Amino acid sequence: MAMPSSLRPDTDAAGGTASADGARLTRRTLLGRGAAGAVGGALGVAALQSWAAQEAGAEALLRQGGVVALFRHALAPGTFDPPGFRLGDCGTQRNLNDEGRAQARRVGEWFQARQLQPAKVLSSPWCRCIDTATLAFGAPQVWAPLGSPRGYPExxxxxxxxxLRDALAAASARSGRFEVWVSHMFVQADLTQDSTSSGEALILRQQGGAAPQVLARWALPS
Known part of the structure; x- marks a missing residue:
């Protein structure tokens, strides 16, 4: 049987066997590729383990209660709304695409599979947030303070x-229950100095007059 070309000894232009240095180089290259593959596999396993630990931590906090899961709306391509957009008119706003709608459904499936039922679901008035909340949890209560600060006067x-801070403090005082808020990256950042990717959440608690505390991050597995 012919040896695969990738594993045959190197030959020179005249058809002779290449030098020992060349053979060693070939073996070194193959070993290097194998090591790179092993490192890549190890990194993948580490990332999966990290996500599993993060997921378990977030789930435990939600079960304990006294927290808010502050979600950024699911995927809606773009950055800002079109000029002249109007609240209440989804056709003038930046909206979820098919991937974003599927993402929102998966969020709801994760909570349902673990029998985690929010005591309250609040949403920004923007359509992409309302749609995210509705697809994941059912019809939300629309609450203006969760709206994008880019859509309001300073x-x-x-x-x-x-x-938001007052409501977070009140929710934090209620053990055994949690709330879900669906909002925007800018709201996450203004409230916590942190933010997430689309469809992800910060698990928050605020005690007394202290600043909001990010206890964990929550995300679907990629």
Whole structure:
């Protein structure tokens, strides 16, 4: 049987066997490729283990209660809404695409599979947030303070931030239950100095007059 060409000894232009140095180089290359594959596999396993630990931590916090899962809406391609967009008119806004809608359903499936039922589901007035919440958890309560600060005057945004902190403190005092809020990256960042990718959440608690605390991050497996 002919030896595969990739494993045959190197030959020179005249058809003779290549030098020992060349053979060693070939073996070194193959070994290097094998090592790279092993490293890549190890990194993949480590990433999976990290996600599993993160998932378990978030689930434990939700079961314990006294927390809010602050979600960024599911995937909606783009960055900002089109000029002249109007709240209440989804046709003028940036909306979820098919991948985003599927992502939102998977969020709901994760919670349902673990029998985790939020005591309250609140959403930004933006359609992409309402749709995310509806597909994952059912019809939400629309709450203006969760709206994008880019859609309000600065003074309104400051008042909304105070309302968010007050509501988070109240939710944090209720053990045995948790709330889900669906909002925007900018709201996550303004409230916590942190943010997530689309369809992911920060698990938050706020005690007394302290700043909101990010206890964990939650994400679907990739």
């Amino acid at each position: 003074t309104t945004g400051a008042a909304h931030l105070r309302a």
